[in-house]
Amino acid sequence: MTSTAAPAHLPTTAADPFAHEALEDPLPLHRELREAGPVVHLERYDVFALARYAEVRAALVDWQDFSSGAGVGLSNFRYEKPWRPPSLLLEADPPRHDAPRRVLSKVLGPRALHRLRERWAADAEALVDEVLDRGEFDAVPHLTEAFPLRVFPDAVGIPQEGRENLLPYGNHAFNAFGPDNDLTRAGAPRVAELSAWVAAQCARDVLAPEGFGADIWAQADRGEITPEQAPLVVRSLLTAGVDTTVHGLSAVLYALATHPAEWERLRAQPALARVAFDEAVRWESPVQTFFRTATRDVAVGGTVIPDGRKILMFLAAANRDPRRWADPDRFDLTRDPSGHVGFGFGIHQCVGQHVARLEAGSLLTALTRRVARIELAGPTTRHHNNTLRAWGSIPVRLVPA
Amino acid sequence: MSDAGTLLAPPGTAPAVPGRGASTTVATLEVVGKATVAEDVVALTLADPDGRRLPDWTPGAHIDLVLPSGDTRQYSLCGDRFDPRTYRVAVLRERDGRGGSAYVHDTLRAGDRVGVGGPRNNFPLVPSERYLFVAGGIGITPLLPMVAQAEVLGADWRLLYGGRRRASMAFLDELARHGERVHVMPQDETGLLDLPSFLGEPDPATKVYCCGPGPLLDAMGVACTAWPPTALRTERFVAEQAAPVRSAPFEVELARTGATVTVEPGTSVLEAVGAAGVEVLSSCRQGTCGTCETTVLAGVPDHRDSILDDAERAAGDCMFICVSRAADDRLVLDL
Numbered sequence: 001m002t003s004t005a006a007p008a009h010l011p012t013t014a015a016d017p018f019a020h021e022a023l024e025d026p027l028p029l030h031r032e033l034r035e036a037g038p039v040v041h042l043e044r045y046d047v048f049a050l051a052r053y054a055e056v057r058a059a060l061v062d063w064q065d066f067s068s069g070a071g072v073g074l075s076n077f078r079y080e081k082p083w084r085p086p087s088l089l090l091e092a093d094p095p096r097h098d099a100p101r102r103v104l105s106k107v108l109g110p111r112a113l114h115r116l117r118e119r120w121a122a123d124a125e126a127l128v129d130e131v132l133d134r135g136e137f138d139a140v141p142h143l144t145e146a147f148p149l150r151v152f153p154d155a156v157g158i159p160q161e162g163r164e165n166l167l168p169y170g171n172h173a174f175n176a177f178g179p180d181n182d183l184t185r186a187g188a189p190r191v192a193e194l195s196a197w198v199a200a201q202c203a204r205d206v207l208a209p210e211g212f213g214a215d216i217w218a219q220a221d222r223g224e225i226t227p228e229q230a231p232l233v234v235r236s237l238l239t240a241g242v243d244t245t246v247h248g249l250s251a252v253l254y255a256l257a258t259h260p261a262e263w264e265r266l267r268a269q270p271a272l273a274r275v276a277f278d279e280a281v282r283w284e285s286p287v288q289t290f291f292r293t294a295t296r297d298v299a300v301g302g303t304v305i306p307d308g309r310k311i312l313m314f315l316a317a318a319n320r321d322p323r324r325w326a327d328p329d330r331f332d333l334t335r336d337p338s339g340h341v342g343f344g345f346g347i348h349q350c351v352g353q354h355v356a357r358l359e360a361g362s363l364l365t366a367l368t369r370r371v372a373r374i375e376l377a378g379p380t381t382r383h384h385n386n387t388l389r390a391w392g393s394i395p396v397r398l399v400p401a
Numbered sequence: 402m403s404d405a406g407t408l409l410a411p412p413g414t415a416p417a418v419p420g421r422g423a424s425t426t427v428a429t430l431e432v433v434g435k436a437t438v439a440e441d442v443v444a445l446t447l448a449d450p451d452g453r454r455l456p457d458w459t460p461g462a463h464i465d466l467v468l469p470s471g472d473t474r475q476y477s478l479c480g481d482r483f484d485p486r487t488y489r490v491a492v493l494r495e496r497d498g499r500g501g502s503a504y505v506h507d508t509l510r511a512g513d514r515v516g517v518g519g520p521r522n523n524f525p526l527v528p529s530e531r532y533l534f535v536a537g538g539i540g541i542t543p544l545l546p547m548v549a550q551a552e553v554l555g556a557d558w559r560l561l562y563g564g565r566r567r568a569s570m571a572f573l574d575e576l577a578r579h580g581e582r583v584h585v586m587p588q589d590e591t592g593l594l595d596l597p598s599f600l601g602e603p604d605p606a607t608k609v610y611c612c613g614p615g616p617l618l619d620a621m622g623v624a625c626t627a628w629p630p631t632a633l634r635t636e637r638f639v640a641e642q643a644a645p646v647r648s649a650p651f652e653v654e655l656a657r658t659g660a661t662v663t664v665e666p667g668t669s670v671l672e673a674v675g676a677a678g679v680e681v682l683s684s685c686r687q688g689t690c691g692t693c694e695t696t697v698l699a700g701v702p703d704h705r706d707s708i709l710d711d712a713e714r715a716a717g718d719c720m721f722i723c724v725s726r727a728a729d730d731r732l733v734l735d736l
Contacts (some may be wrong), residue, residue, distance in 0.1 A: 061454060064483055095550045098459045099528050109708065110694055110719055134448065223608065223631035226528050271657065274682050334677075338683040338692070347457055349690055 030317035038301025051317035053324035061346035067291035105364030124366035170243035178386025190379025200233035251284035277360035282340035285316030460546035461524035467516030477543035537613020670722035688724035700732035
């Protein structure tokens with residue numbers, strides 16, 4: 001890593017956003033960064049942090065100045081070899097980003113999701129019936145992990161065997177965007193095995209004849225992407241499509257369990273399910289951070305970020321920036337959360353966001369029909385990840401309607 | 402907020418784009434440049450009046466240009482996609498057109514404002530090792546950014562560019578730097594295009610892109626019969642076919658809520674239903690992200706988004722209410 005002294009007027013901090021203390025409760029650090037200035041130098045990693053809504057959103061949309069192609073983690077692909085072949089979507093810039101993005105947007109587009117609506121609603125009702133029988137249970141394995149794992153791998157079309165690898169693979173991929181700390185190192189021993197399993201699921205003859213995976217290969221047949229690109233596009237679904245949704249669902253479930261008035265509001269108005277999920281994504285920001293790399297000397301907030309340097313965008317801090325949001329720490333279903341950056345913004349905005357919303361909408365609708373109250377039934381624990389804000393355990397008690 | 406010069410207006414707080422003239426669409430842009438680039442061809446440079454970023458686009462994309470008369474025309478973007486603040490389109494004067502192109506040529510001036518919908522891409526550049534581009538006349542416009550892209554990608558490419566005569570062919574100056582990759586073929590100098598010799602033998606690693614008048618596309622179809630079926634990609638430019646944008650208000654009935662909302666020109670459906678207390682989740686407010694998808698129960702939407710393809714548009718069962726509007730007097734939405 002190149003080291004350059006930060007300009008004298010640039011606020012600087014020794015804080016480590018990837019330390020366990022910050023991962024357990026990142027809110028104080030986010031507040032400190034927002035208040036320090038529009039750009040803050042993080043000494044420990046020698047990177048530039050953006051934590052205010054305006055600057056984060058401007059950087060997200062400005063793909064010309066803020067590149068993804070050098071990696072969206074701390075590692076700078078200009079100088080370092082990626083741990084896996086880079087994503088054709090997340091870790092690519094135009095023009096190479098165009099075709100894979102276009103294809104995946106189409107595959108996950110309105111027509112495809114309309115076909116899944118009824119099936120996922122039925123799956124959600126069945127799962128809620130199962131957990132109601134349990135009475136008290138840990139919502140993370142039994143609800144927020146169980147639902148995406150029940151519906152999403154089927155929608156992609158991967159075989160049953162080995163699906164238990166999806167969460168550990170995704171967890172490591174999101175840890176690997178951070179530094180080489182204990183979390184990243186803990187995943188290292190299984191990287192080769194998990195990567196090989198994921199790669200194997202992306203092959204055409206392994207995927208079911210119908211599903212997102214087959215649809216991606218069909219686009220390769222039409223020449224929209226190359227046959228070499230198709231498996232990597234499938235891999236993007238498997239990497240980014242499970243953990244993120246799990247933690248998004250955990251976020252909304254925890255929020256509703258701890259805000260009974262908002263739960264009552266949702267029960268009275270089930271059409272608020274979409275708002276509830278996006279408000280939870282704003283409030284909790286399951287994807288906390290992503291990096292960019294300056295493609296030239298870029299002026300931001302009175303500072304010049306030099307060409308080739310890494311920028312750490314705090315999506316979570318932007319989503320609670322009082323400059324943009326009234327009473328930002330409040331989970332509030334009367335708020336319009338439109339414009340939050342929890343899914344990113346611009347050309348790299350989460351291509352699976354509508355899949356996530358459909359999963360969440362299905363589950364929340366089933367819950368509002370069957371459940372009168374959601375109560376915490378014991379102490380919750382966080383799961384630490386360098387990029388994700390996650391719950392390890394949310395013990396709950398569901399009171400039937 | 403600090404550093405206003407670098408900031409985008411946060412959504413939810415951004416004022417509606419004020420209606421100018423009779424009609425409104427996604428955005429009102431200002432003509433910041435108008436230049437004659439060939440006989441009967443003018444290039445317009447468009448920018449946001451406040452200097453904001455314009456929606457991103459990819460080579461092959463077009464925009465809907467809504468003239469102050471309410472007439473809508475589709476034009477390929479032919480500028481530099483790496484420049485986020487301007488669009489460029491080139492407009493051929495249509496001798497027997499309905500007057501849209503004549504308006505652009507004779508009346509529209511720098512400083513005027515126009516409505517812009519899209520961008521939308523039905524003619525994307527797909528990945529390939531090698532490209533053969535064939536342009537007829539003003540059909541050069543979508544191919545110009547493709548050529549630039551092929552160059553950035555380090556692909557092997559050739560362009561065959563035909564026209565009536567040299568003076569009628571736009572952008573020859575910009576293409577000159579590519580040297581022998583570009584074959585300029587004015588008909589009065591070199592006769593009809595020799596497609597078979599330009600195309601050569603069918604090659605699975607080559608994609609063929611063609612834009613131009615109907616007879617050229619028909620000839621390309623014949624010339625490419627031995628090529629793999631996905632090799633040839635064409636865009637037929639149909640002059641002046643888009644329906645005019647409604648300049649009158651329309652009504653939106655909210656089936657679940659039971660309310661009826663009037664949407665004035667200059668207001669989006671999203672804003673109008675929001676003002677009536679029905680908040681619909683949105684994100685980009687440019688018709689690109691898909692967040693505000695709304696089910697259409699009755700009525701005909703006027704789609705202005707960048708998401709739906711032609712078949713999905715024709716189905717008319719959903720719309721993106723941040724930009725799309727009504728083609729008729731009334732829409733019924735599942736809200």
